[in-house]
Amino acid sequence: MRTAIVLLVLLALTAVPGSVLPQRGVASDPAAVANFAREHPDLAPWLDRLSLFNVYSAPWFAAVYVLLLVSMTGCVVPRCAQLWHDYRSEPPPAPRRLSREVGHRHGRVESAEKALGAAADHLRAKRFRVSVTSHEVRAEKGRLRELGNLGFHLSLLVLLFGVAGGKLLGYEGRVALVEGVTFANVSSSYDALSPGPWADLPGLEPLELTLDDFQAEFETEGARFGEPRAFEAAVSYSSIDEGDGSFTIRPNQPLDIDGTKFFLTGHGYAPELTVRDGNGDIASSGPTIFLPVDPAFTSDGVIKAPDARPTSLALQGLFLPTAVEGTDGKDVSAFPDQVNPVVQFTAYTGDLGLDDGSTQSVFALDFTDLEQVRRGDGTPWRASLAPGQTVRLPDGLGSVTFDGLSRFANFQIARDPGKEVSLLAAILLMVGLTASLAVPRRRTWVRVNDDGTIELAARSLSRRPVPLDELDELATRIGLSPADAGARKEET
Structure with missing residues (x-):
């Protein structure tokens, strides 16, 4: 131990x-x-x-x-x-010297046999476990304490194995979904996936989840101006085991599909942008996730257009949900909701590093072989767009259109096969611990000696003292009172 x-x-x-x-x-x-x-x-x-x-x-x-x-x-x-x-x-025999035990009584009764029978009946009525021999009554109460102790030890061991089993067999992943986008529960669809060593990734729960709508509310006045008040994701799902359905995921209210849980952990904006190359062809189109960088949801993102002509294009953007002019003359976001949305861009041309086979984040640019686009006077090209506006890049490189604005939501997806075992073990652990601490355990003996006298006493097996009133009642029941010769009561 x-x-x-x-x-x-x-x-x-x-x-x-x-x-x-x-x-x-x-x-x-x-x-x-x-x-x-x-x-x-x-x-x-x-x-x-x-x-x-x-x-x-x-x-x-x-x-x-x-x-x-x-x-x-x-x-x-x-x-x-x-x-x-x-x-x-069974309750053990009485100790040789009962006089050393708590509440000892000693005296004579009219019939020792009747006294033992009365003692046994009385103790059974008090829910003692009773064992009777020819000259002795042995009783014990509070055995639930040992059962609780047993449950506590076993549940502690089961809890450890449950947690270990969940980590070995379960998995946890993350995915960011834009409104209208569907997620299929296969390992390749995750933005990040951390499986346990024994997780069955080919056997993931077959389901699809679509983010239908995302709503967020923020405080509009007072000292808590701009702080989030509520946000929720309305989703629809399709599962082989649970069929089709819809659900609204909120913080601490995940969607549970046959043990696979979807937790809402964050959100942000996905500006809908269309990039055309110098030939007028669409090089990139659709909503692009911009990651928040401050409480006002100032967000940055990247658009990569490797197939643009005459040269590949890359745009580094900054999104401001509520754009206002800052104290230093630069635009900043004054509020996290979309009151005056603006996207600001700088552009780059060159090799995006997508053809060498190395992994690359969709939220960052590798500037090793990139050259920043500049105006005719040599200053870096920058543009600021509101929804519906279009700006052309210098030197016939193409154009960028801010078509509209969508939201995205971050989901944590987890499956823990050991959570039910761990929960049950934790409940049993608390019940067992409570029983082992709260239930008093004690033993009581009534014995007939060779000289015909009878004596009784008790022993506490916990920190709680033996109730002496209980022994007084037992002594009266068998006809042995404190007034009898030799009777005495010891303090606990």
Whole structure:
């Protein structure tokens, strides 16, 4: 048990970096690790080598957890066997010297046999477990305490295995959906996917989810101006197991489709943009997700048009939901809702780095082989567009049109096969712990001695003292009162 406690404390200590440092795969802040690396370029590589950005999947964390499971199994299983044996066993014989026990009474009665029978009946009526011999009544109460202790130990072990099973067999992923876009639950459709080592990715729940509409409300006055008040995503889904349906996902109100849960974790804007190349052909069209960078939902995004002619195009944009002129003369967003939406652009030409086979973020540009588009006077080209406006690029490179505005929502998708087991184990753990702490356990004996005298006493098996009134009642029932010769009552 000491080893298990030491490992439990060690597990808690190893989990501390996971609470202090940003972690990969966290749906609420997927860019946290990258931002930390930019702010601490010298420290971040060393932390990454030690797996401190993915603590809960690190080998050393898994080693401590496995050792804890092994230790708890070796500790709990024999303990449970002993507790079960204690629960089922009959009350033990009275100690040789009852006079040393609590509330001892000693005296004579008219009929020792009748006294033992009366004592047994009285104790059974008080819900004691009673065992009767020719010269003794043995009784015990509060055995539920040991059953609770047994349940606590077993449920603790099951809880550990349930959590481990969920991590091994489950998965967690993220996806950003623009209004009107449908997500198919296959591994290639996820923006990020973190499966457990034994997760069955080919056997993912067959379903489709469409974001039909997204609504957000913000505070419009007072000290909390601009803070979110509510946001919700109206979705429709199609599943083989649960059929077709619709649902409104809100924070802390996920959609659950046969164990696969969709949590709403964030949202933003997706400006609808059309990029035409120098030949007038459409090089890119449709809504583009811009990621929020501040509470006013100032958002940045990237549009890549590798097939544009006469040369490939790339646009780096900044979206302002409510554009106003800032104190330094630059436009800023004054409110997170779309009151005066504006998109600002700079443009680049050259090799976008999409043909070398390396992975590349859709939200960032590789500037290695790119050249910024400039005006005739040599200054960088910039443009600012409101919905419905079009701007042409210099040197016949093409044009950009701001067609309209859509919203997008971030969803965390998770499946945890061990959550039901863990929940049940946690409930049983609390019930068992409550029973083991709240239920008092005690034993009572009534014995006939060789000289014909009778004596009774009790013993507490918990911190609660034996109720002396209970012994007084038993003594009266068998005809033994405090006035009898030799009777005495000991304080607990």
